[in-house]
Every structure is written in C-alpha cells, then in structure tokens.
Amino acid sequence: MSISDRKKKILAAVVDEYIRTAEPVGSKHLAENAGLGCSSATIRNELAELVSLGYLEQPHTSAGRVPTPMGYRMYVNELMQKQKYSLEETEEINRRLNQKLQELDDTIGSISRLASQLTDYPALALTAAAPTTIRRFDLIYVDANTFIIVLMLSNNTVKSKLVHLPVSVDQPLVQRLSALFNSGFTGITEDQITPLLIHSSERAADDSMGLTAVIAAFAIETLSEVTAPMAFVSGENRLLNQPEFRDPDKAHRLMSYLSSGSYILPPAENGLPDSSEVRVLIGPENIAEELKDSSVVIASYDAGDNTRGLIGIVGPTRMDYSAVASKLRFLAANLSRRLGSGEAPPEGMHNKLIIKKSEDREE
Amino acid sequence: MSISDRKKKILAAVVDEYIRTAEPVGSKHLAENAGLGCSSATIRNELAELVSLGYLEQPHTSAGRVPTPMGYRMYVNELMQKQKYSLEETEEINRRLNQKLQELDDTIGSISRLASQLTDYPALALTAAAPTTIRRFDLIYVDANTFIIVLMLSNNTVKSKLVHLPVSVDQPLVQRLSALFNSGFTGITEDQITPLLIHSSERAADDSMGLTAVIAAFAIETLSEVTAPMAFVSGENRLLNQPEFRDPDKAHRLMSYLSSGSYILPPAENGLPDSSEVRVLIGPENIAEELKDSSVVIASYDAGDNTRGLIGIVGPTRMDYSAVASKLRFLAANLSRRLGSGEAPPEGMHNKLIIKKSEDREE
DNA sequence: TGTTGGCACTCTCGCCCTCCGAGTGCTAAT
DNA sequence: ATTAGCACTCGGAGGGCGAGAGTGCCAACA
Numbered sequence: 001m002s003i004s005d006r007k008k009k010i011l012a013a014v015v016d017e018y019i020r021t022a023e024p025v026g027s028k029h030l031a032e033n034a035g036l037g038c039s040s041a042t043i044r045n046e047l048a049e050l051v052s053l054g055y056l057e058q059p060h061t062s063a064g065r066v067p068t069p070m071g072y073r074m075y076v077n078e079l080m081q082k083q084k085y086s087l088e089e090t091e092e093i094n095r096r097l098n099q100k101l102q103e104l105d106d107t108i109g110s111i112s113r114l115a116s117q118l119t120d121y122p123a124l125a126l127t128a129a130a131p132t133t134i135r136r137f138d139l140i141y142v143d144a145n146t147f148i149i150v151l152m153l154s155n156n157t158v159k160s161k162l163v164h165l166p167v168s169v170d171q172p173l174v175q176r177l178s179a180l181f182n183s184g185f186t187g188i189t190e191d192q193i194t195p196l197l198i199h200s201s202e203r204a205a206d207d208s209m210g211l212t213a214v215i216a217a218f219a220i221e222t223l224s225e226v227t228a229p230m231a232f233v234s235g236e237n238r239l240l241n242q243p244e245f246r247d248p249d250k251a252h253r254l255m256s257y258l259s260s261g262s263y264i265l266p267p268a269e270n271g272l273p274d275s276s277e278v279r280v281l282i283g284p285e286n287i288a289e290e291l292k293d294s295s296v297v298i299a300s301y302d303a304g305d306n307t308r309g310l311i312g313i314v315g316p317t318r319m320d321y322s323a324v325a326s327k328l329r330f331l332a333a334n335l336s337r338r339l340g341s342g343e344a345p346p347e348g349m350h351n352k353l354i355i356k357k358s359e360d361r362e363e
Numbered sequence: 364m365s366i367s368d369r370k371k372k373i374l375a376a377v378v379d380e381y382i383r384t385a386e387p388v389g390s391k392h393l394a395e396n397a398g399l400g401c402s403s404a405t406i407r408n409e410l411a412e413l414v415s416l417g418y419l420e421q422p423h424t425s426a427g428r429v430p431t432p433m434g435y436r437m438y439v440n441e442l443m444q445k446q447k448y449s450l451e452e453t454e455e456i457n458r459r460l461n462q463k464l465q466e467l468d469d470t471i472g473s474i475s476r477l478a479s480q481l482t483d484y485p486a487l488a489l490t491a492a493a494p495t496t497i498r499r500f501d502l503i504y505v506d507a508n509t510f511i512i513v514l515m516l517s518n519n520t521v522k523s524k525l526v527h528l529p530v531s532v533d534q535p536l537v538q539r540l541s542a543l544f545n546s547g548f549t550g551i552t553e554d555q556i557t558p559l560l561i562h563s564s565e566r567a568a569d570d571s572m573g574l575t576a577v578i579a580a581f582a583i584e585t586l587s588e589v590t591a592p593m594a595f596v597s598g599e600n601r602l603l604n605q606p607e608f609r610d611p612d613k614a615h616r617l618m619s620y621l622s623s624g625s626y627i628l629p630p631a632e633n634g635l636p637d638s639s640e641v642r643v644l645i646g647p648e649n650i651a652e653e654l655k656d657s658s659v660v661i662a663s664y665d666a667g668d669n670t671r672g673l674i675g676i677v678g679p680t681r682m683d684y685s686a687v688a689s690k691l692r693f694l695a696a697n698l699s700r701r702l703g704s705g706e707a708p709p710e711g712m713h714n715k716l717i718i719k720k721s722e723d724r725e726e
Numbered sequence: 727t728g729t730t731g732g733c734a735c736t737c738t739c740g741c742c743c744t745c746c747g748a749g750t751g752c753t754a755a756t
Numbered sequence: 757a758t759t760a761g762c763a764c765t766c767g768g769a770g771g772g773c774g775a776g777a778g779t780g781c782c783a784a785c786a
Contacts, residue, residue, distance in 0.1 A: 424779070
C-alpha cells in the first residue's frame with residue numbers, strides 16, 4: 001500500500017527532526033520549519049493518519065510523534081536522501097584510511113576503530129572464514145636446538161615461528177623435513193591434515209623425535225587461526241553519547257553484548273551479502289534480544305582472497321541512517337579497492353619506505 | 364603520627380564496609396556488626412576524631428562516614444588483610460591463564476582481558492619499550508618477483524613478510540642481500556640503521572633496484588613495532604557496574620580516557636617498578652586529571668628479554684583493594700614464571716601439540 | 727578518664743501534589 | 757480540502773512534607 005506524497009514528506013521531516021533532537025516532534029514545529037506549505041492543523045491530521053498506519057507513534061497522548069521501526073524502514077527504503085561528501089571530507093577519510101592501512105597488522109581492528117571514529121557510534125568488524133591452504137613451506141636451521149618454521153599461505157601472507165628443542169637436530173634432517181612438508185602439506189586445507197598423514201610423514205622423514213608433529217601442529221594452528229572468522233568491536237563507549245542510553249543498565253547490557261563478540265545476523269545476511277550495498281537492520285529486525293531496540297547498519301567489502309569482510313555500526317533506532325550509511329558505503333568501497341580484487345594484492349604500498357609510525361588512537 | 368589501635372580497627376571496618384556497600388557507614392551499624400566490644404557512642408567519638416585527623420569524611424552532616432584518599436592510603440598500607448586464595452580459585456585462575464597463553468599472539472590483550480574478567484573492573488596492560496636487535500636475517504627466494512623476509516629478533520620472536528616486486532630479481536642477488544644483511548644489520552638497534560648504512564649496503568650488494576631499501580624499511584618497521592610500548596585496555600564497560608559511575612557523563616569521560624590509550628603514571632612508577640610488589644594509586648595520587656577520583660592498582664611482571672610488563676586495574680576509589688591486589692599479585696607472579704626468567708623463554712609449552720582453540724570471550 | 731545511654735537536632739531522600747505548557751483531537755468556518 | 761480556534765490531556769518540573777538515619781553533646785557511670 002502506498003501513501004500520499006505529502007505524507008511521505010511529513011514522515012521524512014519527522015524522522016529527520018527526531019534523529020537530530022531525540023525528542024518527539026510536534027505539528028507546530030513541523031509547520032514552521034519543514035517548509036511544506038500548510039498549517040499545523042493539516043499536519044496534525046496527516047500525523048494522526050500516519051499513526052494509524054503504523055509509521056509513527058506517540059509516547060503518550062499529547063506528546064509529539066516518534067517514528068516506529070516501520071517508520072524508519074520506510075525512511076531508509078524510500079525517503080532518505082543519500083548524503084554526498086564534500087571534497088574535503090572525502091580527502092579526510094582517505095587520508096585516515098591510508099594512515100590506518102599502513103599499520104598493516106591488526107587491519108580489522110583498525111577498520112572498526114576508524115568506522116567508529118567517523119560515525120561516533122560503536123562499530124564492529126567481522127571477517128568471514130575463507131578456506132586457506134599452505135602454498136610453501138620453509139624450515140630455517142638456526143642451531144642444533146633451534147629452527148624457524150616459515151609458512152607462506154594461499155592468501156599471500158607469511159607466518160613464522162621459532163622452535164626450541166630439548167633435543168638436537170642436524171641440518172640434513174631439517175632439510176629433509178622441509179622438502180617433505182613442501183610436497184605433502186601444501187595446497188591442502190586444515191582438515192585434510194590428518195593424524196594419518198602426519199604419521200606417514202613422520203616415518204618417511206625418519207623422524208624419531210616428534211619434530212613432524214610439532215611442525216604439523218603449527219601448520220594446523222596457523223591455518224585454523226587464519227581461517228577462523230574474526231570479530232572486533234570498538235568505541236562501545238560512544239553509546240553513552242546517545243540520550244537513549246543514559247540509563248547505565250541499558251547501556252551496560254548492550255555494551256557487554258557487543259564486547260562479547262557473538263553477533264547473530266539475520267539469516268538473510270548471514271552469508272555476508274555479496275553486494276556492496278549497505279543493509280540496515282532496524283530494531284526488532286535484529287535477531288539478538290539485546291539489539292531489539294537498536295539498529296545496525298552493515299556494509300561488506302571485498303577483503304581479497306575470496307573473502308568478504310563486514311563493517312557494522314550499532315546505534316539507537318534513532319540513528320542517523322543517512323550519514324552512517326554513506327560513510328559505511330564509502331569506507332567499504334575504498335577497502336574493496338585496496339584490499340580486494342584478484343590474486344596479487346596491492347603490496348605495492350607496503351613496499352614503500354614507510355618509517356613514520358602513526359600513533360593516533362581514538363579521540 | 365600514629366593512631367590508636369582501636370582507631371585503626373574502626374577505620375578498617377569503615378573502609379571494608381564502604382567497599383562492600385558503597386554507602387556511608389554509620390556508628391550504630393559499626394557497633395553491631397564490626398565486633399569491636401564497645402557501643403555506638405564510643406564509636407561516634409572515635410569517628411569524629413578520625414574525621415578531624417583526615418582519614419574519614421562525611422558527605423554531609425548526619426550521613427555516615429566515608430574514607431578519604433588518605434584513609435584508603437592508610438588502609439592499603441597497614442590495615443588491609445592480604446587475601447589468600449582457596450585451592451579452587453588458584454586452580455581456576457591457573458586454568459584460565461593456561462588457556463589464554465595458548466592463544467600465543469596478542470598476549471598482552473589476553474592478559475588484560477583476563478585481569479578484567481577476574482576482577483570485574485576495567486584492566487589495562489602495558490609493555491615497556493625494550494631495546495631489541497635483529498639476531499638473524501633470512502631471505503627466501505620464492506619466484507622472480509617474490510621473496511620472503513624472515514627476521515629473528517633478540518627477544519626470540521620471528522617476524523616475516525612477503526614482498527612482491529614490480530621488477531624481477533635472480534636468486535644470487537637475493538642470496539647476496541641475505542648475507543649482507545646478516546653481517547651488517549644484526550645486533551644493532553633501530554636507530555643505528557641509518558640512511559648511510561643503507562646506502563653503503565646498497566652499493567655493496569650491487570643492488571640497482573632499491574631492494575635494499577625495501578628490506579631495510581621492513582627491518583626498521585619491525586624493530587620499531589617490537590620496541591614500541593604497547594597498551595591495551597579491556598572491560599571498560601565494567602565501570603558501569605559501579606554505583607559511582609551511574610552518571611553516564613562521568614562514566615563516559617573515564618571510559619574514553621581509558622580507551623585513548625595514553626596513561627600517565629606518576630614519575631615514581633614511570634620506569635615500571637622492578638619489584639613484583641603491587642602498587643596502589645589512590646584518587647588524587649594519580650596524575651591524569653581523569654583519574655583524580657578513581658584508583659589504579661598496578662602490578663608488574665617479568666616479560667622476559669629484560670622487559671617488564673604491567674597490568675593495571677582501574678576502579679572507583681572505593682575499590683576492593685584487597686581482592687584486586689591479591690589477584691593482580693597472583694597473576695603477575697604467574698606471568699613472570701611463565702614468560703620471564705633468562706635468555707631462553709619457555710617455548711616448551713608452545714611446542715606441544717595444541718590443536719583445540721579456545722573461543723571464549725568476555726562474559 | 728574513658729565509656730555509655732539518651733536526646734534533640736540536622737540533613738537527605740522519597741513522596742505527593744500542584745501547576746505549567748506543549749501538543750493533541752475535534753468542530754465550525756472558509 | 758484546509759484552516760483557525762478551543763477545550764482537553766498528560767508528562768515533567770518544582771515545592772513542601774514527613775520519615776529515617778545519623779550525628780553531637782551531655783550527663784551518668786565504672
């Protein structure tokens with residue numbers, strides 16, 4: 001069912017105003033400021049209808065109107081004007097994105113921090129699990145009791161580890177193991193590394209000291225670490241800026257849910273949506289009980305290596321959807337461009353001589 | 364100046380009770396529950412004196428007494444009874460410590476999370492900067508456009524990185540560079556890697572493609588990363604459990620200070636105290652304005668490699684000093700035992716076949 | 727001299743009540 | 757269909773009141 005054009009205008013004005021002020025908005029105020037050419041009485045009539053249609057509600061008789069989740073939904077779907085960035089803002093975000101990405105480790109954490117700083121809401125970042133294999137295996141002999149394991153993974157990262165041994169090994173054994181793992185353990189996923197495979201390798205290498213097991217364990221651990229979905233939340237405390245979270249208990253409930261790191265996305269979103277579209281989950285549309293009266297805005301980006309990452313912003317239902325959505329869209333698009341696309345990730349920028357470490361944190 | 368024995372008992376009782384209830388404590392209540400054999404009137408007299416001595420104060424006439432920072436200081440220095448753990452608790456902490464340390468990366472984060480969980484206050488973890496050098500350099504040739512840099516550091520960790528090149532290199536060059544770096548760049552600290560050194564190496568290696576600069580940049584970056592003091596905060600939201608932070612603004616101020624990651628320790632503590640003693644900073648003893656009416660409990664531990672780490676707990680001045688201090692002491696002692704002590708860190712436990720990943724997060 | 731019970735006093739907190747104003751719904755006029 | 761006017765409603769701020777907790781002081785007592 002469609003509603004009149006003027007109703008839409010009024011609804012949009014109500015949502016905009018409520019987002020700005022967090023206070024129920026009345027007919028008179030609307031008539032004066034919203035610039036639609038009619039009097040407060042007319043608007044009152046329209047408002048009454050919007051209430052009975054379910055788009056608005058009144059906290060109590062004779063307070064102004066407040067959008068319902070359905071009202072927000074309509075706003076997000078049809079009425080919201082997409083925000084464009086000025087050149088300076090774009091510049092600013094880009095600059096900070098660059099800065100963040102230079103701190104190459106903990107990328108996911110930086111992204112979520114950046115998103116939170118930009119929007120002034122709590123942010124979360126997730127990465128999906130992606131099947132990863134070992135592409136290359138190296139063992140570096142250091143001394144009789146020490147060697148280094150170096151794994152090059154199919155996602156073009158390298159993991160390494162120092163191993164101290166209670167027993168001593170000789171260089172030939174290390175080389176033998178290296179060759180063996182390179183042929184037997186590359187190109188397979190974590191669950192293909194079976195005890196059987198380990199055992200047979202052990203015999204093939206003539207390894208009586210359990211080295212094989214140690215190396216295999218590191219391989220398994222590394223793969224499971226890389227494969228595991230990761231979650232990161234930051235800026236939880238920004239919730240306290242929002243009037244709807246002035247109640248410390250309420251704030252605490254949501255904050256500890258957020259930092260618990262266990263999000264439940266609605267089934268539809270579960271597979272980390274492919275499109276670079278921004279999704280909005282309003283109040284009861286969320287599955288998690290703790291989010292039932294909050295909203296979440298999610299964007300996904302191409303993290304390279306067939307993986308999609310996800311950035312989300314959490315806030316009250318009265319969230320500035322327009323601003324948040326466009327910021328998230330921008331961020332996701334840029335991340336995709338930088339991280340994603342094809343086999344060879346743009347290592348280029350890491351190769352440059354980057355000495356200065358940026359030390360800025362939140363605020 | 365020393366105070367009478369009974370005054371001390373009473374002061375201790377007041378602090379204990381106030382820590383428990385967060386409410387001013389009155390003479391009658393004290394007479395009935397604190398088990399010192401005298402009447403409320405006597406206690407009133409003593410309380411009045413304690414007030415004039417500066418150990419206690421009254422929020423207003425005819426409310427109970429509340430400890431002043433000076434009162435807490437006395438409590439912490441002399442009156443507080445050190446809490447002993449039951450066997451089960453010790454067991455429990457040990458179990459979780461084991462679990463945490465198995466997730467070998469992000470140790471500092473895990474420690475702070477664990478501390479926060481144990482105490483139910485926000486926790487922070489810091490590591491001091493320690494001079495670190497490169498002990499060994501390896502370059503692994505992958506293909507004409509790709510090689511891996513592997514650095515073994517003086518703190519017995521290994522860092523590695525994949526480098527993609529726009530130009531192609533041959534294996535001999537890579538080997539030449541490897542040898543060169545091994546002789547020229549090991550055993551020196553970050554600031555000894557000068558442009559001059561890089562330049563002369565470049566010529567020595569006959570490297571016309573700037574590879575030397577790339578590798579040197581990684582060395583510098585890695586060293587500065589490892590050397591840099593790190594900070595980590597977790598459980599900020601637990602502040603909201605404390606009645607003194609029911610005011611969202613107050614809570615927000617402190618929380619955002621905490622997550623800003625810039626602590627200022629009093630000069631005395633600045634060098635990360637050597638002793639494994641636990642320090643308590645009460646209210647105004649803190650330098651940072653934001654901490655003036657909160658307290659911080661700090662313990663330091665031997666993180667190996669001549670580095671000391673620091674764990675801190677932040678809470679209201681009415682903090683359960685006794686419990687927090689003993690938990691922190693226990694944690695620090697255990698960490699020292701596991702991480703610290705001498706040249707060869709106990710890698711042993713990492714060598715074991717650890718496959719199960721623990722997935723618990725906060726709460 | 728130190729301790730105790732008694733008593734009047736003080737101050738906060740929670741409660742209720744009232745009043746004010748913003749905003750509504752309805753009706754009659756345009 | 758829109759508007760102006762009007763009576764009505766309801767939440768929130770502000771003021772007054774009473775209860776209760778806790779004190780300080782005093783006089784009596786060991």
